[in-house]
Amino acid sequence: MGIEKILAISGKPGLFELKLQTRTGFVAESLIDGKKITVGLRSNVSLLSEISVYTYDGEIRLSEVLRAIAEKEDNGPALSHKEDNAKLESYFREAVPEFDEDRVYASDIKKILNWYNMLQAKGLVSKEAEATATAEATTEEVKAEE
Template sequence: MQLEKIISISGKPGLYKLVSQLKNGFIIEDVLTKKKLSIGNTSQVSLLDNIAMFTFDKEVPLFEVFENIAKDSGYTETISHKSTDAELREFMLKALPDYDTDRVYVSDIKKLAQWYNILHKAGYITAESFVKAESTEEEPADAVSTEKVETKKPAPKAEKPAAPKAKASSSAAKGAPKSTHRKMG
């Protein structure tokens, strides 16, 4: 399951997939209805890939929590987000046994259950989807090591290529999407 393009928009129900970027916004697609619409840059957007949940000793990426829920529920839908607070807390204990009960609120658990069920209905929650995501997580590690090698290669040639490298990296930074890290709880 690739969460990198799945977003939540403040004030809009459901989950959306980023389709493309516009000059002053984005084209998004509802993951359930597949209906496309555009949003402006001023919309408060949260990438699911950047959301983590608190435990007592660390932060666990949302992807891992979804994987725990999927395995526990046999890759089927899970508890409704409209369940009682006690049922939701019990559900959370199964999904993430050491979650921080002081910093993860019932509202966060409701959102977790709702998002999981939306992703399940949209076809993102399958046994295969988690295997594919694990293999893609290894690919960026290779890319990082390649970038380190590239960074090390120009270092001896600091006299002339230094200026073009700085320009190239600044133009690459302009085109890179901005991302914020958000935690649930």
């Protein structure tokens, strides 16, 4: 899954791809319109690869949630994030049955579905990507042990 360099920047709509790191911050490109912006070190920035979703057993990575949605939709677009909260929670429960509804709010689900649809439109999420990455990691671990 290609979300290692995808950022969510507080106060800015959409998602951004990390392009270049500088002394005072970094340069990011919007996935929506392709415009480049500079972001200072004081900005609240989250790497999508570092985000997790609460479950009853602990947490699961956002990449696994996105893959589960991709599997449910057969790599197609997800339900719109503009649907009503009950419909969104029901949809999210189908994709991620173990999510903790006491700690994952409707606003979180809206954000995840919006991100999924943006990433899916750019071809950055798929149901097969996680299996390939896992196989490559296992192969590298075996080589390291030899």
